Amino acid sequence: MAFQSEIRQSLINRLTEKVNGRNYGKYLNKVRLNPIRGFKDETITFDFPVTAIIGPNGGGKTSVLGAAGCAYISVRPGRFFAKSGRFDDSMQNWKINYELIDRSINPNDSINRRAKFTNFKWTRDRISRNVALFGVSRTVPANERKEFSKCASGRFHVTEDRIFQLEQNVIDAAQKILGKDLNNYTRINVDDNGKVTLLTGSTNEGVQFSEFHFGAGESSIIKMVLKIESLPDNSLILIEEIENGLHPIATIRMVEYLIDVASRKSSQAIFTTHSNDALLPLPSKAIWSATNNKFFQGKLDVKSLRAITGQVDAKLAIFVEDDFAKMWVESCIASDSEINYEEVQVHKMEGDGIAKSVNKYHNMNPTTGNSSICILDGDSQQNDSEEEKVYKLPGESPEAYIFDEVLENINSETDSMIGELTIALHRKFEDQEEVKSIINHVRLTNRDYHLLFSQIGKKLGFISEIVVKSAFLNIWKTQYPDQVQLINSFIKKTWIR
Template sequence: MNYRSQVRDSQVRELTDRVSKNKYEHYLKRMDLNRLRGLEDTSIQFDFPVTAIVGPNGSGKSTVLGAAALTSTAFKPSQFFAKAGKYDETMRNWSVEYELIKPADTRSKTHPRGKTSSMTASYRQSKWNRNAINRPAKLIGISRTIPAAEKKNLSSFQRKAFKAKYENPLTAETRQAVERILGKDATDYIKVSNDPNSSQPLIGTDKAIFARTLSKDSKIGYSQFHFGAGEASIISIVEEIETAGDGALILIEEIENGLHPVATKRLVEYLIDVARRKSAQILFTTHSNDALAPLPYDAVWSVANGKLSQGSLDVASLRALTGEDVTSCVVFTEDEFSKALAKETLRRLRMQDADGKSYKVDMNQVEIHGVGGEGNVIKFTETSNSRPDRKYPVLGLLDGDQKQYKRENPSLKFRDQTFRALRYGPGQHGPEEEIYKAVLDSFSTANTSVSLLTVALLGNSDGQKFVREKVDEIWRTNSEPHLLYSRLGEVLGFLDEELVTHAFLARWCELHQDESEAIWEGSFEALPWQPIDEEYIPSMG
């Protein structure tokens, strides 16, 4: 079931427009990482004020956070890039270039509000050189999920006679956010402290601890020592953010750590609200698809093989890109529809050997991933196949409108088998409209076509006239190809988009078998085959 975010499209457009028009007092717009740890000659731009960094372990996600932190005087470079004497000689010549919005200088006409400036941070002669800006900033690390009983700085709170001098409720903003994220009442959460200056104490410090009263009548309560990891983590994150100044740079490590998937999504929705309400800019790392669900496409960046790529990717596709947890073959596609097209056409593909024995593709040995656009398909396919240590062939399926792609597309070899890495979908346009129109046109040439489609959609042949009229109506009134199948599903009785898509793909493959097979022509050697109705025999062993 597709996740529906509580963040409205208008809010996303508002924030995106605000970034594009530089309507911020502080804002980091772009980083060019010339050389920083394993990242080299790669860039990231921040088109949305909440940005997710995804990637496998050790890929460089935390390095991106550290690079952003170098722009603020609130952080010392050693918090992210400490040097261990002679063992860190690789730090030599590290450098990052930035484009950012600095506070307007009212005394100068050369730097008005909304004007971007450049900045450089470099490691030269055993020290960092940077012209950082005075911007409020917070780092929310993974230590937030350490149980309170294991935190040494909370040991004084474990005494039997402990009683705090000051007790304060959560602020209204913090309480409301905690309630939305955790789905429970937070009215009776309190903050306790012995420090009168700690008006906004933080979880995990030696000045304060959160406690919750279970019943106002009985006054029976429990402390942070008995919180769940997710409960403590959410309160910690929200309290840190709400006490940060407006326009703050907020960096969060592994946002999903200790959280239920639903809480993870709600937390990211809260961050989007913070970006709007407090003009904050937030970067977080994650391994979770749930954390990506509320974000627009441009707000997600992946790190793999020393490079950064923009676009909302499934986390599993990054494992495939780096060679983790894969089977015999990987296929990268532009989006979810192309992914469904690849699956349906590969499932129907057949091949005969010289002895007349028939084979089909072993779909259990193929991973298919939508990677967000033709640019990523081309880059990921070429990068993967160029690696000398690759353990499997990679194919890229581009939409039909990319057939004029002019860059060299050479034949590649894998285990002495030659194949073409880049393939193309049907027609000269996107596959959504090509396949929809082809099925619609078949209604006038094949008497059984509308009947078969009706059965696939409704489960029986009744309502053929209704289906035919609605298929034609959506084609004539729709202006966005990506909405063809969801809109048709709605007018046919709120059918699931996936069901409608599969019905059209199956019908198109039956009507255009040659064209369906031609998608993979030249790449058969890269596919894992198994004899039909016989035990699987690897074709590339």
């Protein structure tokens, strides 16, 4: 089943328009690293107020997070870019350039600022903004945290004036993320200034328990929400590895919460992640991958990052736009004995622009060790190019093309494929006329070609969309061998067994 976010598309559109219109009191528009670690003249733009940074370990995700934080004087550069004597000599002459909004400095336009490391120290413009930073240490269990050592005792006690019920807005937000009732939870100020807080919870039977018995994810979410809800408008939220300690559903809900906060409080959030689930609620322009000292904008499968960097066993990587294009190409490959499918991998990129750009980078990168091609949808506005190894599938939209080609054949008086298609759709051979009628009715009433196969599956009795797609592709292959050969020729031009 396709993912459906609880964040409405209208809100996504409204927030995107707000960024485009620069309707913020404070906002970080753009960061350019030149150089920082291995990055040279690489730029990230923040085109949506919640931005995900993905990439392999050591790819530079935390460098982006640190660079963003260092735009503001409240974040110490050493938190992200510590120098260790002569072992970090490469830090000399590091520079970060910023384009940002600060209406207290310029009421009408964005401003440009810089942070640089020269003469063994950082120098920065003093730009102020409230920044909340949540590192990976937030999920360290309470019994392993030094600040809670005095709480781990039967003699621990605080007066009632240090015990507070969680605010209702915190309860509402945190329990939506965690999926549990938090109405009887409290926070305890362990020290005089309230910087160290211990949480308490309660079972349905009213039995109280302390944070020492919380799950790491539960504790970190409540404390993050406590902090975020206390922030003033136009704050910046930085989160390392947002999925740390969280169930996949809670990870999705946490990102949805950040989008909600961006709407309510005009805040901006940037987080790093290794999780595909964290990307699901976000638009494509809100996602950047950092890998091999390069940035790529656009939604893609986190697993595909290994293909971008050449960290795959396959001799040929194929980049396509989406799941259906991946199924289509893999189906063609499987029918050709001249192609060793075990040495070819197809990766979806969630968009034509990123598919083409990562293919170009992959083939220009001498460290990848294997070749790649890009196969775009027929209606892509990107240009195909033999030189750049970019090709296009036949037809326009892949789903509609395959569907209509099969439909034309099963409606032909001389065609006998409807029987085979009926069996492939998990129905009895005798049901072929009913199946044919359903297929024609769906095509007649369909408004969104992306839903064609799921609509067929539902009308046939909740048959999986994957089963329906596979059935149509298999029938199409037998009917159009010349088209199959055309698609496979793209592969053979670059690699053959």
